Amino acid sequence: MTIQSATASEVVQKATLAKLASPQLSLLTTDQKNRALLLIADALVAEAQSIIEANATDLREGRQNGTNESLLDRIALNEQRIDGIAQGLREVVELEDPVGHVLEEFTRPNGLHIRKIRVPIGVIGIIYEARPNVTVDAAGLCLKTGNAVVLRGGSAALHSNKRIVEIMHEALSRSDVPPNAVQLILDPNRSSVDEMLKLNGLLDVLIPRGGASLIQNVVKNATVPVIETGAGICHTYVDETAQYDMALNIALNAKVQRPSVCNSMETLLIHESFAQKHLASIAEQFANQNVELRGSASALQLVSSMKSAADEDWDTEYNDYILNVRVVQGIDEALEHIRLHGTKHSECIVTENLEHASRFLNEVDAAAVYHNASTRFTDGFEFGFGAEIGISTQKLHARGPMGLPELTSSKYRIQGSGQIRG
Amino acid sequence: MTIQSATASEVVQKATLAKLASPQLSLLTTDQKNRALLLIADALVAEAQSIIEANATDLREGRQNGTNESLLDRIALNEQRIDGIAQGLREVVELEDPVGHVLEEFTRPNGLHIRKIRVPIGVIGIIYEARPNVTVDAAGLCLKTGNAVVLRGGSAALHSNKRIVEIMHEALSRSDVPPNAVQLILDPNRSSVDEMLKLNGLLDVLIPRGGASLIQNVVKNATVPVIETGAGICHTYVDETAQYDMALNIALNAKVQRPSVCNSMETLLIHESFAQKHLASIAEQFANQNVELRGSASALQLVSSMKSAADEDWDTEYNDYILNVRVVQGIDEALEHIRLHGTKHSECIVTENLEHASRFLNEVDAAAVYHNASTRFTDGFEFGFGAEIGISTQKLHARGPMGLPELTSSKYRIQGSGQIRG
Numbered sequence: 001m002t003i004q005s006a007t008a009s010e011v012v013q014k015a016t017l018a019k020l021a022s023p024q025l026s027l028l029t030t031d032q033k034n035r036a037l038l039l040i041a042d043a044l045v046a047e048a049q050s051i052i053e054a055n056a057t058d059l060r061e062g063r064q065n066g067t068n069e070s071l072l073d074r075i076a077l078n079e080q081r082i083d084g085i086a087q088g089l090r091e092v093v094e095l096e097d098p099v100g101h102v103l104e105e106f107t108r109p110n111g112l113h114i115r116k117i118r119v120p121i122g123v124i125g126i127i128y129e130a131r132p133n134v135t136v137d138a139a140g141l142c143l144k145t146g147n148a149v150v151l152r153g154g155s156a157a158l159h160s161n162k163r164i165v166e167i168m169h170e171a172l173s174r175s176d177v178p179p180n181a182v183q184l185i186l187d188p189n190r191s192s193v194d195e196m197l198k199l200n201g202l203l204d205v206l207i208p209r210g211g212a213s214l215i216q217n218v219v220k221n222a223t224v225p226v227i228e229t230g231a232g233i234c235h236t237y238v239d240e241t242a243q244y245d246m247a248l249n250i251a252l253n254a255k256v257q258r259p260s261v262c263n264s265m266e267t268l269l270i271h272e273s274f275a276q277k278h279l280a281s282i283a284e285q286f287a288n289q290n291v292e293l294r295g296s297a298s299a300l301q302l303v304s305s306m307k308s309a310a311d312e313d314w315d316t317e318y319n320d321y322i323l324n325v326r327v328v329q330g331i332d333e334a335l336e337h338i339r340l341h342g343t344k345h346s347e348c349i350v351t352e353n354l355e356h357a358s359r360f361l362n363e364v365d366a367a368a369v370y371h372n373a374s375t376r377f378t379d380g381f382e383f384g385f386g387a388e389i390g391i392s393t394q395k396l397h398a399r400g401p402m403g404l405p406e407l408t409s410s411k412y413r414i415q416g417s418g419q420i421r422g
Numbered sequence: 423m424t425i426q427s428a429t430a431s432e433v434v435q436k437a438t439l440a441k442l443a444s445p446q447l448s449l450l451t452t453d454q455k456n457r458a459l460l461l462i463a464d465a466l467v468a469e470a471q472s473i474i475e476a477n478a479t480d481l482r483e484g485r486q487n488g489t490n491e492s493l494l495d496r497i498a499l500n501e502q503r504i505d506g507i508a509q510g511l512r513e514v515v516e517l518e519d520p521v522g523h524v525l526e527e528f529t530r531p532n533g534l535h536i537r538k539i540r541v542p543i544g545v546i547g548i549i550y551e552a553r554p555n556v557t558v559d560a561a562g563l564c565l566k567t568g569n570a571v572v573l574r575g576g577s578a579a580l581h582s583n584k585r586i587v588e589i590m591h592e593a594l595s596r597s598d599v600p601p602n603a604v605q606l607i608l609d610p611n612r613s614s615v616d617e618m619l620k621l622n623g624l625l626d627v628l629i630p631r632g633g634a635s636l637i638q639n640v641v642k643n644a645t646v647p648v649i650e651t652g653a654g655i656c657h658t659y660v661d662e663t664a665q666y667d668m669a670l671n672i673a674l675n676a677k678v679q680r681p682s683v684c685n686s687m688e689t690l691l692i693h694e695s696f697a698q699k700h701l702a703s704i705a706e707q708f709a710n711q712n713v714e715l716r717g718s719a720s721a722l723q724l725v726s727s728m729k730s731a732a733d734e735d736w737d738t739e740y741n742d743y744i745l746n747v748r749v750v751q752g753i754d755e756a757l758e759h760i761r762l763h764g765t766k767h768s769e770c771i772v773t774e775n776l777e778h779a780s781r782f783l784n785e786v787d788a789a790a791v792y793h794n795a796s797t798r799f800t801d802g803f804e805f806g807f808g809a810e811i812g813i814s815t816q817k818l819h820a821r822g823p824m825g826l827p828e829l830t831s832s833k834y835r836i837q838g839s840g841q842i843r844g
Contacts (some may be wrong), residue, residue, distance in 0.1 A: 246840040253842035373838025395831035397819035409817035416795025418668040420675035
């Protein structure tokens, strides 16, 4: 592979540079990689003012283009947020480096000594939306695991991302990590995303981070291997024997502790006999938290003040103070509802019936299945893994919170003494 | 998901049936799955004559269509081959079932008890070429791991495959495995393959098995996750300090022990000072084994009787008695050649220089890297894993020989006592 001609697109040129940087990066020691991450963290803090200025340009242009304020708030950077981003990198430095770990080791009867060891994946493409902190978080996790990264962030934060990557490159130039290991695509057109999706041979994997439509575009159109992350229509099923206080606390927590994230609850399923006793008070508690309830016909019979849920509501990730409520006849109906409407992210049963708990944990097909705990725990930090690149909702390579080990591959290193196959 | 209307294609209808069978299959015990596999093995032997008759139709039609004899030989079945296929299933019965294995287990400070366990992937699509034994081998490995399977074999063995799957279905109907867990696509048109490639939501993964063009078609066009298998342009690099006998034996074994398979050698790289002493006699040994040699300019200077290798030869998987030979100045040139022309399958260095061995094992990016042993060992049985579904040459999910564990995913089962996130 040689560097592409000047007529190659920005995407091909930058992915090629990342690919060429990848072998050198894969051989670095943990100390070399950590030192680079710390240099970046220090540089981001030292250069914070220039990032804030670039960010002000993004915000000004966004306002001129009529971007809504909640998106602008997610893009906005200040000294405190930049300190937080730098602190995130320092936490990645503290995490164990999985590269080189021996996963299996054995000697065959013929004397071949086989070791399966973790190695970097190679070049990781990240396609994401607005928040410029993803630029640093994702690059940090990729570099720590010896991977080069091609970043394609949302155009709304382009000036911020460009300045951040300039600072990263300058810091890397003072380290053993080749600066080309981090590439930022500047082309704001959709075509640059489309091009990344088909870049087999240069990108080893694509990780989309963002809303459902971004992720589905990547999953449905990419021929580069994809790790699907994030979209979560999560359910909590309150069974007949659930303790009232526990069920209420878990359901409220799953909905309102942070409604905007993927592991928050979108639909509450309640056993009919539990609902008859408690749905009215549960509905009142949610109303007190400003949650709009949208009920099934069976739920409306018990609490007529709810809105009626439309068919599409059961398949909608609100990420907002809205909750679907359905009264079901029992665990079978709950399992069937989750099979039809779940996104294989996080699902919960609240019950004192251990047989039902066991059925739910066995039969629900999701990355994380909970008995008597909030779905909000599906998270790298909460699981004790540290920073995550995303939460995989697919079944290959990684499932659930993806930490550093999930950013590696493996290879077999085989030591012989002249063995041949008979 | 409901069964598709009668207007849906065969591919969609059968993939839907497989998907609907998948939850039931995923909950079966190892004993239930093993019993089903043994019933299939017995039925294949008992019904061998009907398979041989169907196979005769494939062979007759193949001859009428001018199919070449080596392909017909791969398709041909007789009692002995059918016994071998049944025996393969019985060996899968003996393998450990990975489903349910606990991969990680820990308790968080808040009391959440988290277990990561192996679960089936779901529905696996296999796209393959001629040999009808793949129909049974692949289905056996999928069923043992609780996965449903959609098989799309080559049209040249369609009658054989159809009869084999009829026998499997009849056997499964006497077991606890739902017969719909095994589906065979009968549509011989290329469009049925194209349709499988885009069947996101029904197929969880595609595994292509066959030649380079089949695999590349799947890799480049599929939006369903793919595990890339098989294509192997494998190199052996003989370093300056290699022992002559060991180098010769390893190189001969890698080429001629079974040239038709993916882990055989296509290119021999030889250090120039070793070549000056030994290339002539090595060339003679290969000629004695009827191997045609195609040399680089540097090799032709030492052995002028070789053919001259064309540019494309370095990127060709011959699977035949043909070998490229290149004389290199040292390990750096060898590593660069492998980086440019390797397919990330199996690569070997023969050397007594431990520093060079270490560099080679570290720097070569391949599923299996060997020091002083033949690349022919990259194989599930040779590694001690048992039957394999293929040899992954990609970096996500699985790398190298893929046994039963590689046909599983994982999920987190979390046991709480009312925990909510603060």
